[in-house]
Amino acid sequence: MFILFGTKGYLYQLAILTLVCGQCGNPAAHTLRKRVTKFTLFFVPLFPISTKYATQCTFCGAEHKVNAQDAEQLQAQAAAGASPGGQVHGQAPQQPHQH
Template sequence: MIIFGTKGYLYQLAIVTLVCGRCGNPAAHTLRKRVTKFTLFFVPLFPVSTKYATQCTFCGAEQKVTTEQAEQLQAQGSGEFGGQPYGQQQQQPYQGR
């Protein structure tokens, strides 16, 4: 008897600020990667499909994006274009009296 199937994995790649196409608000959007892997005896072996999407944190609308768009958004979210990496605080200069 051979047991096989698929299993889905969801990865959060970045958080970027975009204007939502549904609600029109400039809000944070999570960039997510969904990978479906083929499994044999409950062991994931290789990816069958990979899809990318952004989700608005204001209204919850989800929009599919291409691989190229996902790479650009991930680079934007990681701070390669002068932005602050997510989760790091910006240091304020000390103003002594």
């Protein structure tokens, strides 16, 4: 008797937000994604093993990990249609200083 088991990954796009990228510094659209890995038995997904969130810049392609709480906040802001103030991952937008 053989028992077939393994894992399968699922990728969900939760929202599209305009954020300042932490990599390239450009204000650009970012996709908020959720990656769920599920345990499978005989090719039937049974339960999630891990859930990870990330944003990806559409300008440079950089991907940044986000914790679940921040992902929920970003998703709520996208649903409300509000801009999160141009901040991503605790980084303030860079602006020139005037003296």
